[in-house]
Amino acid sequence: MQNNVNVDLVRIPRRLLVTGGAGFIGANFVHHWCDRYPNDRIVVLDALTYAGNQANLKDLEGRENFRFVQGNICDRALIDELLYTENLNTIAHFAAESHVDRSILAPDAFIQTNVVGTLTLLEAFKKRWQTLNQATTSSEHPVFLHVSTDEVYGSLTPDAPAFTETTPYAPNSPYSASKAGSDHLVRAYYHTYGLPTIITNCSNNYGPYHFPEKLIPLMCINILMGKPLPVYGDGQNVRDWLYVGDHCAALDVVIHKGEPGQTYNIGGNNEVKNIDLVTTLCQLMDEADIKLPVRPANELITFVKDRLGHDRRYAINATKIKTELGWSPSVTVEEGLRQTVEWYLNNRDWWEPLLSPEYQAYYQKVYAS
Structure with a gap:
């Protein structure tokens, strides 16, 4: 599938630190970048918490320009070491606690990772950026890309x-509040220090390597196992669904053509009610x-007690990124869902090991009612 990435043929190779690169969107981005720019250096930093899976990157191991490092984005010494020893000039920041249900049960981790971790990265990149400005020619174009969510808007x-x-920002969950906080920090570092930061706010992603707790993989896996399909409330909540391959193509364009200090909304133009998606x-x-x-399979659909503070509808207007940078989604929700279902059918060896006792306990805690 050809994504509509239009980048000038003459380009200077980048040296990227990809945080959270073993997670869902991060891993898809790393595959996209390695396939498109094999001469670029990519260093993946991931703490490998429950949703990070090094197996997502196993086919990249052994590549000369690829390196995986297990570590935490709150570890300033480690971040500094990677930025300098690898001579990196770009950060693509995906690392985040991202599941609303988990943020309701245990918000502390979301503040630590999403706010404190982002602050740590910004401070380290500011120091690195100052060094680049002093030591290199104008051909260096450092970028700090902060990947965020539409949930910050409420x-x-x-x-x-x-x-x-x-x-205006109006976050309604501990997760979205923590992401809003990190967005504000990223924006402030551009306006205060001139740091070349860019923020993207995306709609709900789906596709390969999606951890089983999220709606689409949860439904696919439960159908294959003959388990109930839990749908919150009346199922009328609406989300704008963005195929992860399209998202990666958009981020590619933003890194190459985006303006520092700007925010770009990335959406799929696919608003769907939850119950219609499950059906x-x-x-x-x-x-x-x-x-x-x-x-x-629809006989498995089971309506469960609604999530606390459940937002009714999200929808992204992606006009700015289309008109200014030339990106628009290329995958319809029908095509993307079919590809995603096929991926889960063909990759049981990937998702079955993830259904651990810890995951089962979490699942029961969330859906037992």
Whole structure:
């Protein structure tokens, strides 16, 4: 599948630190970048907490320009060492605690990783950026890319216009509040110090390597196992779904063409109600040439008590990135969901080991009611 990335043919190779590069979006980004720019240096830093999985990058091991480091973004000494010893000029910052349900149960980790961790990276990159300014020619174009979420904008009513880059922040969960805090820090470091930071706020991603706790992989896996498909509340919550490959293509364009100090919203133009999304996944599974424990799969749909503070609707207006940088999504939700279902059907050896006792205990705590 060809994503619409338009980058000038003459470019200077980049040397990137990708935080959270063993997670869902981060790993897809690393694959995208390594495939497109094999001469660039990529160093992945990941703490390998429950959602980070080094197996997501196993096919890159042994590449000359790729390195994996297990570590925490709050470890300033480690960040400094990597920035200088690897001579890095770009940070693509994906590392984050990102699941709303987990933030409701234990918000402390979200503040530590998303706020304190981002601050640590900014301070380290500021020092590195100052060194680059003193020691290199103007051909160096350092970038600190901060990958954030549309959830910082809060919730939309059914008829409200979609979020733009100027929508006031109104986070409604500990997760979105922590991401809003990190966004503000990134913005402040541009305006205070001139640090070349860029913020992106994306809609809900889906695709390969998605940890089983999230909606789409949860439904796919539970259908294959014949388990109930828990749908919060009345199932009418709306999300704008963005295929992860499209997201990576957008981030590629932002790194190469984005303006420091700017924010770009990245959306899929695919608003879907949760219940309709689950029903579509059931239909795709029913159509697959496999034996299912329960068929039709929609008999597994089970409505459960709504999530605390559950936002009703998210929607992204991605006009700015389209008009200024030339990016727009290329994958429809129907095409993307079909590809995603096929990936989970063909990769049981990836997701089955993730259904650990710790995950099962978490699952029961969230959905037992």
